Amino acid sequence: MRMIHPLLSALALGMAAPLVAQTAPATAPAAAPAPAPAAFTLPALPYAPDALEPAIDAQTMTIHHGKHHQAYVDNLNKAVATDAALKGMTLEQLVTKAGTLPAAVRNNAGGHWNHGFFWKTMVPPAQAGTASPALTKAITAQFGSMDQFKAAFKAAGTARFGSGWVWLIVKPDGKLAITSTPNQDNPLMDAAEDKGLPILGNDMWEHAYYLKYQNRRADYLDGWWQVVNWGEVSRRFAAASKR
Numbered sequence: 001m002r003m004i005h006p007l008l009s010a011l012a013l014g015m016a017a018p019l020v021a022q023t024a025p026a027t028a029p030a031a032a033p034a035p036a037p038a039a040f041t042l043p044a045l046p047y048a049p050d051a052l053e054p055a056i057d058a059q060t061m062t063i064h065h066g067k068h069h070q071a072y073v074d075n076l077n078k079a080v081a082t083d084a085a086l087k088g089m090t091l092e093q094l095v096t097k098a099g100t101l102p103a104a105v106r107n108n109a110g111g112h113w114n115h116g117f118f119w120k121t122m123v124p125p126a127q128a129g130t131a132s133p134a135l136t137k138a139i140t141a142q143f144g145s146m147d148q149f150k151a152a153f154k155a156a157g158t159a160r161f162g163s164g165w166v167w168l169i170v171k172p173d174g175k176l177a178i179t180s181t182p183n184q185d186n187p188l189m190d191a192a193e194d195k196g197l198p199i200l201g202n203d204m205w206e207h208a209y210y211l212k213y214q215n216r217r218a219d220y221l222d223g224w225w226q227v228v229n230w231g232e233v234s235r236r237f238a239a240a241s242k243r
């Protein structure tokens with residue numbers, strides 16, 4: 001199996017967020033400079049905030065996207081603006097080198113990438129669909145059955161102490177694996193214990209579920225399957241598995 005460079009995820013997911021040249025044209029009037037655009041911006045949710053109910057309530061989605069994700073974007077822009085060495089780097093470049101970068105960059109680049117990935121991992125329940133035959137076959141081969149996979153994913157999510165993420169990844173050897181990362185780390189990072197291309201991920205921060213589920217993270221993990229976008233996950237799997 002031929003692995004695609006980790007940056008494929010950016011292409012496959014349509015998440016590339018290249019830095020934008022901010023230098024005003026030489027002919028621009030000095031007295032009226034246009035405000036420089038932010039290098040990284042908050043992507044719109046691909047559905048209405050209430051579209052994932054009852055699995056995830058509208059208030060949680062509104063705050064999660066508009067406050068938490070926005071904060072990662074804002075703080076990433078601040079961190080990058082103070083370090084000339086980071087100018088011109090894409091989000092994916094920052095993420096893959098996160099282990100060598102300041103904590104503010106690692107945390108906020110991870111937060112921005114993870115949440116952009118997360119929104120596209122979900123879809124309104126009526127559109128959830130099913131895993132492709134190829135992905136179903138791979139999951140069955142690795143975990144025994146779809147139900148056993150879901151049980152293992154839930155176990156990894158509930159076992160993540162504190163805040164973090166639980167992932168289904170395609171490893172460099174082409175096999176599927178479940179892993180979890182602390183804070184806003186992810187499996188693309190050089191610092192990740194288990195590296196691979198994420199195709200599915202769930203947010204284990206309390207801000208993702210506390211309003212509806214309070215301390216019942218296991219219930220959130222169970223309900224979340226109702227809104228998993230299996231079409232998107234299957235497409236990511238196919239992209240990561242191209243020969």
Ligand SMILES: [Fe+2]
Pocket residue numbers: 064068115203205207208
């Ligand atoms: Fe989150």
